[in-house]
Structure formats: structure tokens, C-alpha cells
Amino acid sequence: MTLTRTRHRLALEIAIVLLLSLGASALWSLLQYIDVSTRPTPIGEQQVxxxxxxxxxAWLDLAYQLTGIVLDLVPVALVVWLLWRWRRPHLGALGIDGTRPWRDxxxxxALVLVIGIPGLALYAAGRSLGLTVDVVPSPLDAHWFTVPVLLLSALRAGLTEEVIVIGYLFERLRRLGWSAWQIIVATSALRGMYHLYQGVPALIGNVAMGLLFGWLYQRTGRLLPLIIAHTLIDVAVFVGYPWAYATFPGLFGG
Structure with missing residues (x-):
């Protein structure tokens, strides 16, 4: 197989993986932003x-939620299949080897503090400036399974975004000859795009998060810390934010 043909196959593979996962999310997010930004009601007065x-x-809601989580993890399984090595470490191409779980x-x-506090400040600034939609969470006491499902959703987000956007894309784009900073910038832009539905501040914050995560991955080759940090951040958002939103409605615009 010629080098040109190999590159074309890799590019097609990347397109398929992204359109099955976060690339599709980015397209939907762009359409949602166009929708909210062209309505008569200002973005800051709209809700998502x-x-x-x-x-x-309740039983059907649980079935929907669990099915959605499982289906969202299918592209992660596809990426694992594509990059699986028969020799240990099996997921070495993704930067996952399990050799130092406590350090990871x-x-x-530690990354949670670096990302989480500025992220909260950016959201508050966006709300005060009317540039960010009011993100309305579901109540934590809706059902007995609400919090467990939210925890699973946080894990789903951490796995999906970091395995695909960092682990998979870094490996594939390197093979296509991209430089480190080309990959870091491109993956950060993708991360920002699929959060654009919340407003421009969300795009900026997630691009910054992507730049930091990409730089760390380039330096260390470790994906587990990024998955752990992302999961914990989303646990705070999915579980902590609903509590704060209900407790301090004036602060969060509820």
C-alpha cells in the first residue's frame, strides 16, 4: 500500500470516527448557536x-438515559479496537497503561482545580455579560437513579472526549505528519466547537482547556490523568451545579 493511499485511508477513518462522535456534536452545537444567536431574545435570556x-x-427515563450512555461509548470502543495492540501495553497508543494509577x-x-475554578469564573462572567445561555440543570431528587446516572454521564463524557479528542486524534494526526502544535490547536478548536451551544465564553474556556490538556499529553503521554480530571469536573457540573443552582438561584440566574 502506497504512502498516499495510507494517508487517504487514515484521513477517511478520522472523518468517520468524528462524524460518529464529537465531530457530529460540533456540527449540532454550531447549528444550536446559530439558532439562539439569531432569535429576538438575547442569548443571556435563553435557557438550555x-x-x-x-x-x-421513571423506568422509561432510566432506560433512555442508560441506552444513551452506552451508545455514546460505542465510538470509544471503536477507537480502542482501532488502536489496540496485541502486546502489552494494549492501549499504549492511547497513552493508557495502568502502571501508575495513584500518580495519575x-x-x-490537581487538574480539576486548575480547570474548574477558572471555568466557573468564566461561566459567571459570561452570564453577567449576557453572552452565555442559562444552563438549567435537572433536579437531583427527580428519581432514585438520578445521581448514579449523572455520575455515569460524567464518566461517559470524560472517556469520550479524552480518548477520542486527545488519545485517538493525537496518534492518527501524528501519523499524517502533523506537528505537535498543529494537533494541539486543532483538537482544542474541536473541543471548543462542540461546547459552542452554551455561548462564546464556553467555546473560549474549552479551547483553553484543550490547549492545556493537549500540551500536557504531548509532554507526558499520559491520558488517564486527563480522563480522571474531566470526569471529576463533570461530576461537579452535573451534581454540584444542580445543588448550587437550586440553593442560590439569584447567583445562577434561576
Missing amino acids: ALNPARSDR SASGA
Whole structure:
């Protein structure tokens, strides 16, 4: 197989993986932003639901939520299949080897503070300037399974975004001959785009997060700290934010 043909196959593979996952999310997010930004109502006065219920019947809502989580993880399984090595470490191409779980966990927890506090400040600034939609969370006491499902959703987000946007794209784009900073910037732009539905500040914040995560991955080759950090951040957003939103409605625009 010629080098040109190999490059074309890799580019096609990347397009398929992204259109099955976060590339599709970026397209939907762009359409949503066009929708909210062209309405008569200012963006700051509009709302978007965070983890909304899928049905008014509890058992069916649970079925919807779990099915959505499983289906969203299918592209992650595809990436694992594509990059699996028969020799250990099997997921070495993704920067996952499990050799230092405690150090990776500590690094991930430290990243939460670096990303989480500025992210909260950016959201508050966006709300005060009318540049960010009001993100309305679902109540934590809606059902007995609400919090467990939110925790699974946070893990789903951490796995999907970091495995695909960082681990997979870094490996494939390197093979296509992209430089480190070309990859970091491109993946950061993608991360920002699929958060654009919340407003421009969300795009900026997630691009900054992508630049930091991409730089760290380029230096360390470790993906687990990024997955852990992203999961913990989303646990705070999915579980902590609904509590704060209900407790301090004036602060969060509720």
C-alpha cells in the first residue's frame, strides 16, 4: 500500500470516527448557536437544559438515559479496537497503561482545580455579560437513579472526549505528519466547537482547556490523568451545579 493511499485511508477513518462522535456534536452545537444567536431574545435570556429527563415515566427515563450512555461509548470502543495492540501495553497508543494509577489520579485531581475554578469564573462572567445561555440543570431528587446516572454521564463524557479528542486524534494526526502544535490547536478548536451551544465564553474556556490538556499529553503521554480530571469536573457540573443552582438561584440566574 502506497504512502498516499495510507494517508487517504487514515484521513477517511478520522472523518468517520468524528462524524460518529464529537465531530457530529460540533456540527449540532454550531447549528444550536446559530439558532439562539439569531432569535429576538438575547442569548443571556435563553435557557438550555442540562441532562434533561427523557420521559415522564421513571423506568422509561432510566432506560433512555442508560441506552444513551452506552451508545455514546460505542465510538470509544471503536477507537480502542482501532488502536489496540496485541502486546502489552494494549492501549499504549492511547497513552493508557495502568502502571501508575495513584500518580495519575493525583495529577487528575490537581487538574480539576486548575480547570474548574477558572471555568466557573468564566461561566459567571459570561452570564453577567449576557453572552452565555442559562444552563438549567435537572433536579437531583427527580428519581432514585438520578445521581448514579449523572455520575455515569460524567464518566461517559470524560472517556469520550479524552480518548477520542486527545488519545485517538493525537496518534492518527501524528501519523499524517502533523506537528505537535498543529494537533494541539486543532483538537482544542474541536473541543471548543462542540461546547459552542452554551455561548462564546464556553467555546473560549474549552479551547483553553484543550490547549492545556493537549500540551500536557504531548509532554507526558499520559491520558488517564486527563480522563480522571474531566470526569471529576463533570461530576461537579452535573451534581454540584444542580445543588448550587437550586440553593442560590439569584447567583445562577434561576
